[in-house]
Amino acid sequence: MVKKLMSGNEAIAYGAYQAGVKVGAAYPGTPSTEVMENFATYPGVYAEWSPNEKVALDVGVGAAYAGRRAMVAMKHVGLNVAADSLFYASYTGVNAGLVIINADDPGLHSSQGEQDNRNYARFARIPMVEPADSEEARQYVGVALEISETFDTPVLLRTVTRLAHSKGAVEFDGELQPVAPPAPDPPAYRRDPAKQVMLPANARRRRPVVEERLQKLGEYAEQTTLNRIEPGDPELGIIAAGAAYQYAREVFPGASFLKLGLVYPLPRRLILDFARRVKQVVVVEELDPFLEEQIRLMGVTVRGKDIFPLYGEFSPHLLRQCAAAAGLVTPPPEEEDPRPPLVLPVRPPMLCPGCGHRGIFYVLKQLNVLVTGDIGCYTLGAAPPLGAMHTCGCMGAGIGVSHGIEKAGVQEPRVAVLGDSTFFHSGMPPLVNVLYNRGATTTIVLDNRVTAMTGHQDDPGTGRTLQGGETTEVDIAALARGMGYQRVDVVDPYELDQVTQVVREHLQSAEPSLIIARRPCVLSRREKHPAPVVDADICVNCGTCLELGCSPLTQEEEHVSINVLLCNGCGLCVQVCPTGAIAFNA
Amino acid sequence: MDKKKKDFILAGVGGQGTILASDILMEVGLALGYDVKKSEVHGMSQRGGAVESHVRWGERVFSPLAEKGRVDYLVGFEMLEAARWPSYLLKGGTAVVNRYRIPPPAVNLGQARYPEEREIDSLLAGRAGRVWWVPATEMAQELGNAAVAGVVLLGALSTLLEGEEALWLDVIERTVPAKFVALNKQAFLAGRRAG
Ligand SMILES: Cc1ncc(C[n+]2csc(CCOP(=O)(O)OP(=O)(O)O)c2C)c(N)n1
Ligand code: SF4
Ligand code: SF4
Numbered sequence: 110m111v112k113k114l115m116s117g118n119e120a121i122a123y124g125a126y127q128a129g130v131k132v133g134a135a136y137p138g139t140p141s142t143e144v145m146e147n148f149a150t151y152p153g154v155y156a157e158w159s160p161n162e163k164v165a166l167d168v169g170v171g172a173a174y175a176g177r178r179a180m181v182a183m184k185h186v187g188l189n190v191a192a193d194s195l196f197y198a199s200y201t202g203v204n205a206g207l208v209i210i211n212a213d214d215p216g217l218h219s220s221q222g223e224q225d226n227r228n229y230a231r232f233a234r235i236p237m238v239e240p241a242d243s244e245e246a247r248q249y250v251g252v253a254l255e256i257s258e259t260f261d262t263p264v265l266l267r268t269v270t271r272l273a274h275s276k277g278a279v280e281f282d283g284e285l286q287p288v289a290p291p292a293p294d295p296p297a298y299r300r301d302p303a304k305q306v307m308l309p310a311n312a313r314r315r316r317p318v319v320e321e322r323l324q325k326l327g328e329y330a331e332q333t334t335l336n337r338i339e340p341g342d343p344e345l346g347i348i349a350a351g352a353a354y355q356y357a358r359e360v361f362p363g364a365s366f367l368k369l370g371l372v373y374p375l376p377r378r379l380i381l382d383f384a385r386r387v388k389q390v391v392v393v394e395e396l397d398p399f400l401e402e403q404i405r406l407m408g409v410t411v412r413g414k415d416i417f418p419l420y421g422e423f424s425p426h427l428l429r430q431c432a433a434a435a436g437l438v439t440p441p442p443e444e445e446d447p448r449p450p451l452v453l454p455v456r457p458p459m460l461c462p463g464c465g466h467r468g469i470f471y472v473l474k475q476l477n478v479l480v481t482g483d484i485g486c487y488t489l490g491a492a493p494p495l496g497a498m499h500t501c502g503c504m505g506a507g508i509g510v511s512h513g514i515e516k517a518g519v520q521e522p523r524v525a526v527l528g529d530s531t532f533f534h535s536g537m538p539p540l541v542n543v544l545y546n547r548g549a550t551t552t553i554v555l556d557n558r559v560t561a562m563t564g565h566q567d568d569p570g571t572g573r574t575l576q577g578g579e580t581t582e583v584d585i586a587a588l589a590r591g592m593g594y595q596r597v598d599v600v601d602p603y604e605l606d607q608v609t610q611v612v613r614e615h616l617q618s619a620e621p622s623l624i625i626a627r628r629p630c631v632l633s634r635r636e637k638h639p640a641p642v643v644d645a646d647i648c649v650n651c652g653t654c655l656e657l658g659c660s661p662l663t664q665e666e667e668h669v670s671i672n673v674l675l676c677n678g679c680g681l682c683v684q685v686c687p688t689g690a691i692a693f694n695a
Numbered sequence: 696m697d698k699k700k701k702d703f704i705l706a707g708v709g710g711q712g713t714i715l716a717s718d719i720l721m722e723v724g725l726a727l728g729y730d731v732k733k734s735e736v737h738g739m740s741q742r743g744g745a746v747e748s749h750v751r752w753g754e755r756v757f758s759p760l761a762e763k764g765r766v767d768y769l770v771g772f773e774m775l776e777a778a779r780w781p782s783y784l785l786k787g788g789t790a791v792v793n794r795y796r797i798p799p800p801a802v803n804l805g806q807a808r809y810p811e812e813r814e815i816d817s818l819l820a821g822r823a824g825r826v827w828w829v830p831a832t833e834m835a836q837e838l839g840n841a842a843v844a845g846v847v848l849l850g851a852l853s854t855l856l857e858g859e860e861a862l863w864l865d866v867i868e869r870t871v872p873a874k875f876v877a878l879n880k881q882a883f884l885a886g887r888r889a890g
Binding site: 112114140218219242270271274275276277278352355356358359424425426429441451452453454455456457458459460461486489494652655658660662663664674 | 708709718721722725730731732733734735736742743744745756757758759760761762763764775776778779798799800801802803804805807808809810814815818841
């Protein structure tokens with residue numbers, strides 16, 4: 110047995126393979142994306158990018174019904190999209206094991222919101238395990254599948270960004286052989302409508318089964334080695350799970366610990382026993398007081414959110430500060446630097462040089478259009494100097510929001526923008542809605558032929574699957590025409606005049622319409638084109654080109670310059686320069 | 696062997712190769728018999744934004760995040776990015792910094808000022824026992840590829856750490872894609888000789 114360094118996500122993929130998972134489905138989303146990317150590379154497994162999380166979960170449920178162990182992965186907000194399926198799957202149960210990897214993002218490193226998805230476990234009455242490092246992540250996948258099969262339920266495995274994207278040592282047996290026995294080949298789907306058709310009559314019969322299951326899981330929670338007491342100083346007893354456990358271990362090295370691996374349902378007797386052994390119980394958990402409130406209901410006097418914050422990401426430093434303020438540890442020495450602070454300019458993420466999205470947002474800004482947006486790299490079009498997006502809530506929201514603004518009576522010219530992956534995720538129903546309800550929204554699909562934001566995954570428009578096979582390229586223009594859209598145009602976002610003209614035409618017409626701005630993502634294609642040159646004698650340093658917000662363009666004393674190492678030669682600055690000072694060498 | 700803990704922060708700009716460098720550093724720690732962990736954030740923070748990796752070596756490492764005020768080595772891939780982290784350094788810790796500027800957008804647009812080298816030096820020296828400036832990008836360019844600047848920095852850093860040259864080179868060979876191994880080894884040795 111050797112040790113291999115793996116991220117939490119890599120370890121989950123390896124653990125799933127070892128546990129004999131045969132079907133995997135996911136929609137990308139930071140910090141969960143690499144789970145399915147890695148799982149897809151193991152021999153003898155099927156893995157797919159589904160168009161959204163709900164479809165992914167249904168695929169996982171189907172595979173589990175059919176007797177194959179299955180894994181589904183998504184980020185926290187993805188589970189909102191898949192929630193409907195989560196709830197029916199809780200009622201129907203599974204046949205073979207089904208594990209749902211759910212990645213929370215405390216501190217919003219790459220998300221539109223912070224939410225504590227442990228609440229979904231309680232809400233849907235589904236058990237949830239939470240590993241605290243890569244090795245546990247590997248092991249817990251197998252345990253989750255066993256729980257799933259023993260108790261006939263889907264099981265949630267929760268990670269957070271600091272687990273998913275942190276690396277640590279994992280037991281690696283080198284042999285690429287699943288340890289779980291191979292399932293019979295091919296599997297037999299056992300028809301069981303009383304259990305799998307959730308008509309009210311059937312669902313009513315399943316309802317008490319769900320509660321009985323939870324009771325049994327509560328008993329299991331008392332016995333399982335997932336939960337363990339680590340004896341220490343009886344003065345202070347810490348209850349923690351996941352990444353927060355690791356931070357707490359650093360800050361309270363001598364304390365007694367109850368380390369939870371199963372975070373729902375909780376082991377009541379074990380907790381009461383732990384509380385009796387120590388003088389003071391403190392729960393260390395990120396986000397909601399999920400454990401704390403349940404433990405308090407058990408009659409235990411417990412501290413938690415009166416010491417540690419309710420939102421944001423924890424760190425050893427933050428815990429130490431809070432614990433010091435509460436008198437639990439000695440405060441770290443304050444060493445103030447007496448010198449005046451140095452002001453450091455921020456460095457926000459930006460659209461890449463040569464990104465096709467830039468041309469569209471530049472034109473929309475010039476036309477002063479109200480832009481309802483969506484989530485992807487193109488959300489960076491909201492940042493200055495482009496500043497050409499005015500709403501962005503969640504994936505698929507932009508078209509519906511634009512339609513609502515219209516129906517409220519607003520007269521301003523409007524467009525909704527969304528990416529190709531977002532279109533397939535949740536853009537089609539609101540596009541149909543505009544047509545059905547006689548709206549006039551113009552929708553622009555920023556078709557860069559990839560799911561760029563999350564690291565360049567394939568999607569139904571790219572003609573390739575997750576495991577590299579060629580497949581049908583879903584044609585967005587044909588799809589829109591098939592829905593009944595009469596006005597559908599395809600433009601190249603590098604051609605500013607063409608884009609301006611087509612957007613104007615669409616805004617002037619009273620019918621609903623669709624523009625597809627097609628230009629492959631330059632970063633995913635690793636394309637590199639030569640830079641244009643600024644003629645310093647002609648440049649009047651007016652700064653017009655800087656409005657593009659393209660990082661190679663720098664204002665010097667006398668003129669603008671282009672960093673040729675960064676520039677990708679898209680030619681937008683050539684087109685917007687009012688004096689013709691920027692040109693490509695012939 | 697001395698297994699005193701060592702914490703590192705590698706700070707730079709998305710696309711500069713902090714992830715590869717932190718992977719190498721981790722593998723070296725593991726090969727030296729340490730428990731190791733590292734943490735970094737992917738996603739929105741790329742696309743030219745600020746990025747940082749925490750790497751931790753120790754007898755037993757719990758948190759993948761290093762603690763503010765307790766980091767032994769700050770490795771700056773870019774000057775401004777190095778300047779964001781001195782408060783994380785242990786008093787008397789070491790900063791190894793690439794003498795290389797990537798102006799952020801506000802500076803390009805003339806709305807903000809990029810600090811002078813001496814200002815950054817004095818900021819770092821406020822906590823660091825040693826601030827070591829390495830012209831890593833320049834050295835990497837001489838080798839024909841600015842992208843290996845991070846490995847040049849690792850070469851310099853390696854002179855302050857345990858581990859034979861051969862061990863580091865072996866890790867590079869295992870960690871870097873085959874066609875870049877020779878270049879990265881050259882970069883590492885160039886950095887090591889700068890020490
Ligand atoms: C429900 C949900 N799932 C996943 C994500 C993560 N996510 C953010 S943007 C995005 C896709 C972006 O792809 P696309 O629409 O093609 O735009 P691009 O980034 O390529 O410009 C994903 C998967 C999310 N924010 N919400
Ligand atoms: S990764 Fe692609 S889509 Fe995203 S900003 Fe860069 S070029 Fe644009
Ligand atoms: S050609 Fe101009 S706009 Fe295009 S990437 Fe280069 S500097 Fe940016």
